[in-house]
Amino acid sequence: MDAIGESGKKLKSIQDQSFFKRIPNDWRRNKGVYLLAMLPMLYYIIFRYTPMFGLVIAFKRFTPGGGIWGSPWAGLANFKMFFGSYYFWRLVSNTFLLSFYNLIWGFPIPIIFALLLNELKSSRFKKAVQTITYMPHFISMVVICGIVLNFVSQNGLITSLLSYLGMPANNLLLDARNFRTVYIASGIWQEMGWSSIIYIAAISGLDQEIYDAATVDGAGRWRKILHVTLPGILPTIVILLILRIGAMMNIGFEKIILLYNPSIYDSADVISSFVYRKGIIQADYSYSTTVGLFNSVINLFLLICANMLSRKVNDTSLW
Amino acid sequence: MEKAFNCINIALMMVCIIATLYPLAYVLFASFSVPSQLVRHTGILLHPLGFTLAAYKLVLANPFISSGYLNTIFIVVVGSGINITLTAMLAYVLSRKRLLWGPIIMGAVMFTMFFDGGMIPSFLLVKNLGLLDSLFSVILPSAINTMNLIILRTFFQSIPESLEESARIDGASDIVILTRIILPLSRAAIAVIVLYYAVSHWNSWFSASIYIRKRTLFPLQLILREILITNSNESMTVDSQASNIAELEVILRYAAIVVSTVPILLLYPFLQKYFVKGVMIGAVKG
Numbered sequence: 001m002d003a004i005g006e007s008g009k010k011l012k013s014i015q016d017q018s019f020f021k022r023i024p025n026d027w028r029r030n031k032g033v034y035l036l037a038m039l040p041m042l043y044y045i046i047f048r049y050t051p052m053f054g055l056v057i058a059f060k061r062f063t064p065g066g067g068i069w070g071s072p073w074a075g076l077a078n079f080k081m082f083f084g085s086y087y088f089w090r091l092v093s094n095t096f097l098l099s100f101y102n103l104i105w106g107f108p109i110p111i112i113f114a115l116l117l118n119e120l121k122s123s124r125f126k127k128a129v130q131t132i133t134y135m136p137h138f139i140s141m142v143v144i145c146g147i148v149l150n151f152v153s154q155n156g157l158i159t160s161l162l163s164y165l166g167m168p169a170n171n172l173l174l175d176a177r178n179f180r181t182v183y184i185a186s187g188i189w190q191e192m193g194w195s196s197i198i199y200i201a202a203i204s205g206l207d208q209e210i211y212d213a214a215t216v217d218g219a220g221r222w223r224k225i226l227h228v229t230l231p232g233i234l235p236t237i238v239i240l241l242i243l244r245i246g247a248m249m250n251i252g253f254e255k256i257i258l259l260y261n262p263s264i265y266d267s268a269d270v271i272s273s274f275v276y277r278k279g280i281i282q283a284d285y286s287y288s289t290t291v292g293l294f295n296s297v298i299n300l301f302l303l304i305c306a307n308m309l310s311r312k313v314n315d316t317s318l319w
Numbered sequence: 320m321e322k323a324f325n326c327i328n329i330a331l332m333m334v335c336i337i338a339t340l341y342p343l344a345y346v347l348f349a350s351f352s353v354p355s356q357l358v359r360h361t362g363i364l365l366h367p368l369g370f371t372l373a374a375y376k377l378v379l380a381n382p383f384i385s386s387g388y389l390n391t392i393f394i395v396v397v398g399s400g401i402n403i404t405l406t407a408m409l410a411y412v413l414s415r416k417r418l419l420w421g422p423i424i425m426g427a428v429m430f431t432m433f434f435d436g437g438m439i440p441s442f443l444l445v446k447n448l449g450l451l452d453s454l455f456s457v458i459l460p461s462a463i464n465t466m467n468l469i470i471l472r473t474f475f476q477s478i479p480e481s482l483e484e485s486a487r488i489d490g491a492s493d494i495v496i497l498t499r500i501i502l503p504l505s506r507a508a509i510a511v512i513v514l515y516y517a518v519s520h521w522n523s524w525f526s527a528s529i530y531i532r533k534r535t536l537f538p539l540q541l542i543l544r545e546i547l548i549t550n551s552n553e554s555m556t557v558d559s560q561a562s563n564i565a566e567l568e569v570i571l572r573y574a575a576i577v578v579s580t581v582p583i584l585l586l587y588p589f590l591q592k593y594f595v596k597g598v599m600i601g602a603v604k605g
Binding site: 034057117119141161 | 320321324325328329331335336338339340342345358360361362363364406408411412418419420424427428433434436437438440442443444459462463492518522524525529540543546547548573575576579580583584587588591595598599
């Protein structure tokens with residue numbers, strides 16, 4: 001009690017003390033609650049935290065006999081090898097570029113789609129459009145990629161349609177220049193509707209009176225979209241954009257390793273797919289863990305920056 | 320002006336509908352087409368070229384398609400059961416106020432959303448636990464999805480405290496409060512979370528591809544990957560009498576897509592509102 005007015009340091013130590021002092025009492029009162037937490041916490045410890053300790057093999061030369069703890073230390077040798085390798089810049093730039101183009105194309109389209117959908121007069125037609133465009137989200141990645149591979153093969157649907165426009169009828173995914181387009185376009189096809197839900201929800205939360213006032217002021221449909229709806233959902237747009245930027249280097253490898261082939265690694269191979277190939281296929285555990293750790297650290301850094309930015313701009317943050 | 324806007328807008332939406340549905344229709348038409356005609360055809364299909372069920376006969380006769388279905392159903396049912404049990408338990412704990420360790424547990428849980436051990440340490444863990452070549456290697460490492468946990472916790476927090484306080488005065492334990500009061504009041508949210516888990520199990524293939532070697536334990540998506548992506552002939556018991564195996568393979572792929580995707584797409588219209596609801600709950604604090 002007499003800590004009030006004293007130095008912060010002393011205050012903190014008293015708070016710490018009281019935390020430990022409060023433990024027995026808290027346990028007695030909430031034993032039932034903590035017992036419920038045991039099993040889930042065990043899960044987090046075993047399956048989420050134990051692998052983090054496994055990251056030490058990035059600093060070791062992993063041998064099957066030695067395992068994670070018995071293998072000899074290698075210091076920063078794995079990191080030096082990665083930073084000096086021919087793959088380093090290719091992987092970093094492929095990861096960044098795929099993410100960047102995906103953001104440029106994939107981010108605005110659901111917003112435009114939600115804005116246009118909102119302008120539909122018939123609510124039944126609106127429902128139908130929503131139901132149909134949400135659907136591809138539920139088709140599995142393997143099936144989507146299977147369809148894509150068939151459609152862009154030599155006499156597939158998309159290749160043959162493009163050949164009518166004068167393009168040569170070759171398998172699109174045998175040319176490194178096409179990979180990003182195929183990856184991003186198929187992603188938009190699959191996720192455009194689903195990603196728009198959050199904007200549709202934001203739009204439906206806007207105050208109808210603002211629209212009425214705009215009508216009184218003589219604003220047409222187009223002006224209302226630009227000056228009422230769009231500013232209204234801007235906070236949602238900004239926070240989703242910041243989150244996307246925070247996940248910039250965190251691109252999933254599942255779709256990539258289903259779509260790519262060795263002839264297009266020049267544009268298709270990203271950090272996480274490289275980790276998969278080195279680690280799982282070639283069983284080079286230490287080196288691939290090093291590359292993966294490098295990627296995780298960058299992801300964490302970008303996320304922290306994005307979160308700080310979000311706190312500044314929007315007063316909302318992840319933590 | 321107003322009219323032109325509406326017309327263009329409706330036209331654009333029609334384009335979206337066609338662009339979404341046509342690829343699926345193409346797959347359906349192609350799966351019924353006679354292979355020799357399909358191989359020579361280019362451009363769009365508006366109906367099957369000829370009609371044959373040969374591909375479906377082969378797909379349905381493939382023992383790995385049926386074992387894949389059974390494995391996937393096991394993973395979906397048992398996995399989602401474990402998922403929702405553990406998620407609800409921890410979500411309940413984290414929704415309690417005045418819990419000394421609450422913020423610490425929450426912090427530890429949230430941290431795993433931003434940093435993890437990555438692919439290889441996780442693989443070594445599953446290997447060291449002796450889970451390789453067991454369906455539990457797919458189920459246990461993803462027993463709780465932290466995003467789903469937070470959605471459920473947010474929902475639990477919205478339940479008025481007065482309801483459980485009266486039960487507590489009557490001497491109800493935490494397990495009783497969770498199962499008799501909280502869960503019945505959260506049926507909609509529980510349904511959403513179970514669906515999210517079930518869909519992710521249904522679609523998942525990657526962990527099975529690194530943890531499971533025995534073909535009889537492969538989930539459906541892994542069998543599909545062999546048929547559609549790696550084009551391995553092993554999982555196809557191609558009829559030796561079929562004159563041209565390469566031609567048949569093309570429609571076989573389309574038929575495999577139809578057989579594996581139609582059940583989901585038939586269920587989807589009934590479940591859609593729950594999924595959308597999930598996005599809304601998640602958007603509150605996500």
